[in-house]
Amino acid sequence: MFIARQPIFNKSLKVYGYELLYRENSDSKIFDSIDSTKATASVLGGLFENGIDDIVGDKKAFINFDYDFLMSDVLELIDPNILVIEVLEEIKADEKIIDRLKYLKNKGYEIALDDFVEKYNDYPLIPLTDIIKYDILARPLNTIKNEVKVALYENKILLAEKVETKEEFLQAKEMGFKLFQGYFFSKPSVISESNNKKTIKTQYIKIISELKKDEPSYQKIAEIIEIDINLSYRLLRITKRRESKNDFESIKKALLYMGLKEIERWINILMMQDLTIKKPKELMKTSLVRSKFCEFIAENSKYKKRKFEASMMGLMSTIDALLDKPMEDAISEISLSEDIKNALVDCKGSLSYIYNLMFSYEKGDWMNVKFYAKKLHIDESILYNGYIEALKWTHKSLDTIN
Template identity: 30%
Template sequence: MSLPFDEFFLARQPILGRDQHLVAFELLFRTAGSTEANVTDDAAATAAVISHASQLGMEHVVGAQLAFVNVTEAALMSDYVRFLPADKVILEILETVKATPELVARVRELKSLGFKFALDDVVAESDDVRALVKLVDVIKIDVKGVDPARLPSLTASLRQQHKKLLAEKVETQEEFRLCLELGFEYFQGFYFARPDIMSGKKIAPSELAILDLLELVNSDADNHTIELAVKRDALISLNLLRLVNTPAAGVRGKIDTLGQAIEVLGRRQLQRWLQILLYATPGAQVEMNLPLLQMATTRGKMLELMSLKIHPGQRAAADTGFTVGIMSLTDALFSMSMEDILDTVDVAGEARAALLDREGEYGEMLNIVEMLEKDKCGKALSAALRHLDLTIKDLREIELAAFEWINELAQEVH
């Protein structure tokens, strides 16, 4: 069974290691009309995606990271699962799959071909889990689905079998710290993007330096003034030169000096790289495998491309889209309320309405991207797309183009 590829959405959820850096993405494929995950639809979605994997190229979707791909019993037993690159994917056996002798034999066969496996949504050591646990590399535990009193004993038992544990649905810093103590290796959930607002907190000097530079760019200061301001911070200078020499910057030939960078890039591109630099770890080089930076740049690029699709050729609208996307996670970055941040930074009215209240066209675009991140790919998402006169196909093409752009950036900046 297969359905037209254009009927499916793609959601990409980050998986982090103990050091809070990206190690993988879980790829989720959903039909456009369903409000809940539907097994039949999802099996068809997996089939459609795998059959297109050779055309898309998994590296365009996940870059240097691994991809966790959900597989049903039908997908595991099928021939098309072998279209996936064994070195790039971890096949995630859904909790609905029964460990029949035939299925266990198939998992052994695929392992012999180099595939790795994870068990999804484990909440207890059932017969099916026990039958498959020796064959898998990673066990995903749904921390919301396990009684907190039982979680320590369940994790201890599975760790004794030398399995790497992945905590799913980690939504708060407290949950992350608990799972860290229990010995989990990997973490999935949006705890890292949740603003932990600290009352009276001020923006750090290193971050203020970049915001001051953004103000200079926005206020049309001359190139010499901007260059002097950049040179006051050696790390900003270094990171800016590294960023502008990536393929994603789209500049031909090597740029060696700040003056040249400012001249060649122009104000629009300079503003973009400074916005990206906000997410660099203070006092360190830009690291594209920081999840907040990946998420913010993906949002920025998607809103830029959505703006261009809706308003072809209108670069100013596209730039505002990029700004809204990348600024949308600064509350989590600075541990401050968005209101306090926007009191510090001069942001245009449309962008301000989108960031504070998800209002206006940019607010609608941001809502769409947030629904995709959370895998809420049902009727609300379809309706939001229709309101902006975008199709499902448009959105997936925009998303893949954004992923590819981020991956180009990540290839050079590490």
């Protein structure tokens, strides 16, 4: 079973919910009736088995349902305060489905129409719908202006999906869309041009450079940290929250307790947190999930000895968006291996397979998941567990630094 998530933002670029992308396996066709029903049952089972909080937190879960599953009672196991029911575009709007959706709405569930392509005024499910999702690649914004005005007049919430650029986001927002989905948020200059001169703090660069040496010095790292009271405080707070029974009278002792690899991991997390102050918080979460997921992929593939490189590659995969610079310029400020640079800039080199597998899984591109898993000699059936563990680790990590 595969489950991934894609964030859905409001106009302030705060996460409103996550669409859950799922499939029973990489060979199944999600929209075939039997496979779709089986996959939906699997994703619901996964939500309960792993705890829905670890997958969507306190946000909404948008889940696609086919005709058969909409007619079943199983979906009612999920709290209507959490679940948004996405009605697939090919579902026949007959009397049975209309009655069923009326019942679910009375139970408190929100109803969304996925990839809406019907004639707005004639479609019988419109009166029951709370959210209408427009694929703006299939139906460009300029072609649906009149329809949007009618929908807004009827108090429908409009969601633009496949939003890939800042310009598309701003145009949709101006037209009245309230929700947005796509990878626009993870690209440079999403919010403004004012952050172009943002740079990584000198302390972080010095620490990372020291950690990359053949024999890093705890003493030198401690001296760099000690001149920044904020960084010192945050480091000590992290060690305290990591269930340590020790009290540390010096930064150096706290560093020795953590160990070099943990120091490197936390310094990078703190650096990313600093860089996300004026950016969508989801970028920070995306970086951490990718970091842990890439590490998992490497550890269970033919590149198991390079798991820390893979982790760093995942963590730095959003640095261009954080700094509002092309990736090549953004990573020039920090010391990274050539393989990491090649993967991030050109998607080439030995680590690029790990990057491509991570990104394909994140997008729900299951055919490419199968392709890259085979290249890496990794059992694709374990990827679900690795992804869920990455989500859990991210939540725990953010709790530790906040």
